[in-house]
Amino acid sequence: MPIPETDSADDKDQPLRADIRLLGRLLGDTVREQEGEAVFAVVERIRQASVRFDRESAREDALPAVAPADEASRAELAQLLNKLPRETMLSVVRAFSYFLHLANIAEDQHHIRRRRAHELQGSPAREGSLEHSLARVVAAGVPLARLREFFTVAQVSPVLTAHPTEVSRKSILQAQHEIARLLDGRDRMQLTAGERADNERSLRRAVLTLWRTRMLRPSRLAVVDEINNGISHYESTFFSELPRLYGELEELLARSFPGEDWDLPPFLRIGSWIGGDRDGNPFVTADILRSALRLQSAAVFDFYLHEVHALGGELSLSQLLVPVSPALAELAERSPDHSPHRADEPYRRALTGIYARLAATARALDQHASERVPLGAAPPYADSADFLADLGTIAASLREHGAALLADGRLRRLRRAVQVFGFHLAPLDLRQNSDVHERCVAELLASAGRLPTPDAYSRLGEEERIALLAAEIASPRPLYSPLLAGVELSRATADELAIFFAARELRARYGAAALPNVIISKTDGASDLLEVALLLKEAGLLVAGETPSLAMNIIPLFETIDDLRRSAAVMAQLFALPVWRALIASRDDEQEVMLGYSDSNKDGGFLTSGWELYKAEVALTETCARHGVRLRLFHGRGGSVGRGGGPSYQAILAQPDGAVSGQIRITEQGEVIASKYAHPEVGRRNLEILAAATLEATLLAREQETDPAPLRAVMETLSQHAYRAYRGLVYETPGFDRYFRESTPISEIAELNIGSRPASRKPSQRIEDLRAIPWVFSWSQCRLMIPGWYGFGSAVEAFLAGHPDGLATLRRMYRSWPFFRSLLSNMDMVLAKTDIGIASRYAELVTDLELRDAVFARIAGEHARTRRHLLAIEETDCLLADNPSLRRSIRNRFPYMDPLNHLQIELLRRHREHAGEIDERARRGIHMTINGIAAGLRNSG
Structure with a gap:
């Protein structure tokens, strides 16, 4: 399944294309070997037809309606897809879904590759990096005292929440992580021919594992499952990368302000709602809250115990060769480790004592047993501050006696982790x-x-x-x-x-x-x-x-x-x-x-x-x-x-x-x-x-309009017009709730086993009671993305009708006002992922023909207005003109997403026509298409 040829990419993107071709080839080989030549041939015919359709439709410049020139390719694609036997259809869905997952992996690896290339070349720091931001702060002459004050009061916290748009199982994610690791190895190391062949065989095994792993969950997630899924990101990323990021920032500050000492407070933390968010979720109880804290605490103790054990292996310094501080000597004496083999190794004995105290604390707090049995009994820590103090004693002794380099490695990162994670791992909100x-x-x-x-x-x-x-x-x-x-x-x-x-x-x-x-x-x-x-x-x-x-x-x-x-x-x-x-x-x-x-x-x-x-x-x-x-x-x-x-x-x-x-x-x-x-x-x-x-x-002072009041007045006017247009469609159009439920897979999404909470706050069909997450997710699946753009076109049109120079004003707002520019940039991305032609096929699922035609005509007309006015304000002739790499990424995905949308429509039609007879294979196919389309869009919910 090779990537389709599109507009020529810059040389810097050739490695990405090579990775996608490699993964596509391995997936194609796996489909052929596991499903047979006939299924592989069907997949290839569908792919080639979809690529032709994508090229002929000229998406960047297409009008909302499907052009007549597209009909032949669309008909060919529909004919191929609609006559597929059920089992073949499921194999096709899986093939295209997994290709999109593999493309995501390749793109993530390419971002890492490009960042490393910039660093290796000594390129200027990129926007969004701490080095770039700190350089701007220094160049602006921000006083050192003001910078220190910032870190004293700062709190930056991404908060993980459990919401039903994470459609991939943890087992699938693990296989994907292995593929990413193997791709990374090909990129970072110069492999011999034999090593490269071994790497490709390992990739084949990982792709085969992915193919043979069940894509869907057989039952709905419980809250405890969501808690464990959240904790897995600490194990894969946060435990290692948060301390590393703090270290990099302190080193940047030290270079920027020579002679200044920097020991930053833990201003950057990861929060969580998982296990504490009770809104609309009756399964979050007091016992679940206790389980959440217990599981979080057990995870952080496992990490600390592993790190302390590893430090014991590293800090083999002998007292015969280097002195230690009195505090370190006392810490070693309190250790239950009395082995004569370590009598002259005070750091190891101290760490053995710390390990024993940590293990005792884990038992006392969570009845959690450590993987390795401590060498002896020790009292538990009163809190994480006591644990941190003991680690500080080790660090101070190393620094006092010429081993600061050892204090600045694993030990420094562990100390930072304790500051950030404590004994609770993450602050949990109720x-x-x-x-x-x-x-x-x-x-x-x-x-x-x-x-x-x-x-x-x-x-x-x-x-x-x-x-x-x-x-x-x-x-x-x-x-x-x-x-x-x-x-x-x-x-x-x-x-x-x-x-x-x-x-x-x-x-x-x-x-x-x-x-x-x-x-x-x-x-x-x-x-x-x-x-x-x-x-x-x-x-x-x-x-x-x-x-x-x-x-x-x-x-x-x-x-x-x-x-x-x-x-x-x-x-x-x-x-x-x-x-x-x-x-x-x-x-x-x-x-x-x-x-x-x-x-x-x-x-x-x-x-x-x-x-x-x-x-x-x-x-x-x-x-x-x-x-x-x-x-x-x-x-x-x-x-x-x-x-x-x-x-x-x-x-x-x-x-x-x-x-x-x-x-x-x-x-x-x-x-x-x-x-x-x-x-x-x-x-x-x-x-x-x-x-x-x-x-x-x-x-930093932002570049704002000298007098933003007139621009705010314009924005108020636009908002009023957009509000009327949006409310007029969604809440004031008779039958719109029916149109929404029939033209999107909202009912099938509600059945997915992808979250512990219901799709609606109340048992009703009203849009007002529907949660925002499935509302947005449903529109994404049918490629309309209404929540990301609807109303803007009507708003601009109404504004321009009353202001002859209105376009110049809007262009000035776009150039000078970060808020307005960000708003339109996001809309630009959404419109690039929208496909009004595919959405028209979803509209065909609406059984009331008069309702279907009336509502879809309004949506299509608003889409055309929005796109036209957005491009005029941005002064360009295509979407994502200022982000060609994202434009190529989205364009390359279309030939693999389009068949999934076509199959989803056909499966929805069959499923709904036989509503009284539950067909598990049809339902499974619908759910797999939801998974694949979400993977292709990446930010769909």
């Missing part, structure tokens, strides 16, 4: 919907006699609720005690309280950093935050009194368009409450606010969502500054542009002035987690980008 908190608080107030019934609370106005809640928070009296006779809570309320009581227990066991945050989904008023404060008080995590203290951050999540518009007013109302201001003071005057990209997009469309998020950030920044509170924004972004995705570096630099201020958290969701962090070097690069962008956004 999240729940505000409606659930409201019901819980209402029942507690009624059970304590503060209200006659739970319903009485729902009838209170917002001001009345605030007054009642503020009084209860200030009171030391609890609302509920399990010892009170005759008071019994509902199961739902008891389960919610159990989460908070478990949080108090787990914080005492693993440390406060293990569970630092409570996030409130669907926040729309100040009472939502006060309700959580009251629940924390019930669990002993808020202490009332003259100087109240709050143990966890309470974080509102503003999601809908209306909620974003009210967000600053809600926070101002809270800061004006003495009880809340006192609680924030106990949290070092910091307030975190989370902004929802996904639901705001589903609510108001791409353009309005982006603009309302921007305005909310400006207003929240001003509000917090006015009240003397440091704001930290948490961006709830997904993988796709429709859910806030896109390049992280540009997204952070496009934030309003003052909105970053050294602190930023960003969700990493779905298939993007594996794409960004499964490979160690790719993972380190993505972490570096986040840190570099935060550094620049905080310390």
Whole structure:
């Protein structure tokens, strides 16, 4: 299955093309050997027909409708695909899906190759690297004190979340990792002919393993499975690459500021929601929360024990040849290792003692047994700070006696890991919907006699609720005690309280950093935050009194368009409450606010969502500054542009002035987690980008319009027009929900065993109740990507109608305003992946012909307007003109994605025509096409 010939690539891309050809050839050989010559011949005919169709359709310049010249190739392709026997069809789906997975591996390796080539050639530091960002900071004359202040307050945290768009099984990912490792070996080393042949045989074995490994899960993932999947990225990437990145940054700082000592605080950490996110997921319970922390802790102890054991093998220094510090000597004396063979090796004896204490700690915290039995008994560590102190004793002794080089290797990285990961691995957030908190608080107030019934609370106005809640928070009296006779809570309320009581227990066991945050989904008023404060008080995590203290951050999540518009007013109302201001003071005057990209997009469309998020950030920044509170924004972004995705570096630099201020958290969701962090070097690069962008956004003045007010007025006008267009289609068109469910594989996606939570928040067919993730994922599968562009064309057209010089204004906005440029750049990428011709075939699945024709005509017309106006503003004649490598990548994928889309349509039709008769093979085929198309798009959910 060779890569199709397209526009000639630069010489630097030839190794990529060679790798893809190699992997395609090995996959083709595997299909021939395992499925037979006849199946291989079918795959090749389909591939060749698809390549011809792709070339003839001239996608970059095609109009929304399918051109007549394309019909012959399309008909040939459809004829080949539609008459396939079921089993052959499944083999074809697997072949094209795996080719797309292999192409992804080759592209990731090529990014690594190009980065190494730049470094070997001594090229200037690239944009997005810490070296480039630090050079800009130095060139701008930022004072050293200001730079040190940045690192003192900085917090940069990608947060892993469990969402159902990661469609690859862990077994598949492991086989892919092996292929990546073997490709890397071919690239980095000069192999002999025999070594190269061995490498190719190993690649053949890995491809065969991939082919013979089941692509789909037989049952839905449990939350514990999601927790383990998340932990696997620490084992593959974060344990090794985070400490390495810190070391590189400290060395860069030392070179940039000679004579200065740099020991950075752990400002870059990986967070998690997996096992703490209860919103819409009834399977996350107090016991699951305990399991999440136990599994995380066990993983980090396994890593520490391995590293300490390895250090013992490395630090064989003899006291007969080099002196040691008194503190190190004392540490060695406390060790249970009394072997005469190591009597003169104090570092080894000290490490044996540390290993024994670590093993004892793992047993005490998690009943977790170490792989190697310690040499003797030792007391457990009280906390990770004690462990870090012992490692510091070893490092100090090495430095004092001429062995700093040894202190700066594995030991330095381990010390940094302990600072970052502690004994808990990752800070785990709790999240729940505000409606659930409201019901819980209402029942507690009624059970304590503060209200006659739970319903009485729902009838209170917002001001009345605030007054009642503020009084209860200030009171030391609890609302509920399990010892009170005759008071019994509902199961739902008891389960919610159990989460908070478990949080108090787990914080005492693993440390406060293990569970630092409570996030409130669907926040729309100040009472939502006060309700959580009251629940924390019930669990002993808020202490009332003259100087109240709050143990966890309470974080509102503003999601809908209306909620974003009210967000600053809600926070101002809270800061004006003495009880809340006192609680924030106990949290070092910091307030975190989370902004929802996904639901705001589903609510108001791409353009309005982006603009309302921007305005909310400006207003929240001003509000917090006015009240003397440091704001930290948490961006709830997904993988796709429709859910806030896109390049992280540009997204952070496009934030309003003052909105970053050294602190930023960003969700990493779905298939993007594996794409960004499964490979160690790719993972380190993505972490570096986040840190570099935060550094620049905080310390460097941005190039902004001298007077942005007129541009903001233009953006407001565009947003209003786009909002009307989007809402008019999605929420005001009769039957649109039916069109969506019939023209996309949403029902089949809901059946996939790719996540532990349901696709909808409520058991209904309403789009309002559907989660944003399957909403976006479904439109991606049928290649329409509506959440990433719909409404923009109508907005520009309406604006130009009233402004004769409007195009010049929009072009100036694009050139001078990073926010607007980032918005359009992301839309450009989405449109490049959109295929209106293929989408028209999905529309044929809609059984109501009048509805089908009316809705698709509107979508196709808006697509044409959007594309035309985008290219006019960017002053180019093709999409992705400024990113030719991505353009080639997408173009090269089309011939392998198109057959999957055609087969998915045919399988959907067959499956739905026989809805009463479950055909497992058809269902399996649909699910495999979903997997393959997601792999081809890469950021689809």
